[in-house]
Amino acid sequence: MCCTLWAGAADFGVELEKFPRWDNTFNLKTWSGYKDNVLLSHQRAADSPFVAGGLDVLLWRLPENGWECLLLGSGEYIRYVPGGRVDKEISALAQAQVKKDFGNEWKAGLSLEYIYFDQVFDDTLFERAPSAVQVQGNIFTLRPLLRHEWAPGFFTEGEVLLSRQDFRQIVDDEWQAGPKWTFGRNFGHNSEVSLAYQFVDRQFDTRPARDPGGEAIVGKSLEFFQQEFFLTWRQNWDNARRWRSITRLSLQRNDDNAGGYYDYYRARVSQQLRYVAKNWSVRAEAKFTRYQYAIQPVDPENLAHRRKTVFQANIRGERKLSKSVKLFAEYEHERAVSNLTVEAYRANTISGGIDWEF
Secondary structure, eight states: OHHHHHHHHHHTTOOGGGSOSEEEEEEEEEEEEEESOTTOOSSSOOOEEEEEEEEEEEEEEEEETTEEEEEEEEEEEEEESSOSSOOEEEEEEEEEEEEEEEETTEEEEEEEEEEEEEEEEEOTTTOSSOOEEEEEEEEEEEEEEEEEEEETTEEEEEEEEEEEEEESSSSOOEEEEEEEEEEEEEEGGGEEEEEEEEEEEEEEEEEEEEOTTSOEEEEEEEEEEEEEEEEEEEEEOSTTOOEEEEEEEEEEEEEESSSSTTOEEEEEEEEEEEEEOSSEEEEEEEEEEEEEEEEEEEETTEEEEEEEEEEEEEEEEEEESSSSEEEEEEEEEEEEEESSGGGOEEEEEEEEEEEEEO
16 A cells, blocks of 8 residues: 555655655554364364454565565464463564566566464365364465566566475475466556466475375375466445455366376355445455365265365454554354365354554
């Protein structure tokens, strides 16, 4: 949002040299709530109240000689009370972006990202006996990109992903690499529609590949080849951008490097709607994800192909008390339905807190 404001200032003839070279925003927040299924378990769901805190940091450098820099940081700590099989969840993100405008509608950029997490992880994608477990790990990501605006309102963008994921237990470490291509169009009220294709090669360090019957192949590490198409529509419905919506559709095909045991199709659709007034805002979002495996059976006695559907819904309200302080409340629902009984679950989370910008 700050980048848009600066660009608008330049367009209207504001003397940018009068602004500070660096713009910054800090948000400190704390909240509490209740979750009725902390481990996303099919049976013996463990519920718990929790308290939490977080910090968001944004640093943005005023564009100079075509260069633009952006630094982002975010961290959250959730403590479950009194604490049981899961006593806490932690996440942290640090991201640095640099972009260069070469003129003639060409831009290049580079993004570096680090993520730390200590969270409950649904490992049903890999395990023959699926389960949700708490996992610690680190993700390092590099993304160079090149963008060209080749006609008024139209753009193309190429990006390359290189990522390393290190897990401290249970889940296998992996490399991810591949290109992404996006074609899009900007139109009224700063809205945008885009179509993208991405290919990702995922190479696991030690997780074994499996034959069509699910038996491990000795000496052969698992590798995925993932192809995905995305359609994204971001719409601001009025000049004041009070009503906003984001629609996302995607279709992914996953192929393994062995007998196809892990081959699947994944379809996903999500819809977000937001209303922003002077002192309050409401955001609602729903997401459906469907997995359909090509040959993997439910179990040796049930040869029906494994399938799973996940539904997630979220509604959040915010109310400003002053220029820098606001209250917020949020409700989340998540449900997984599957013909493999052990991976079905239902979870609800309700929370509320305060956010202070300084």
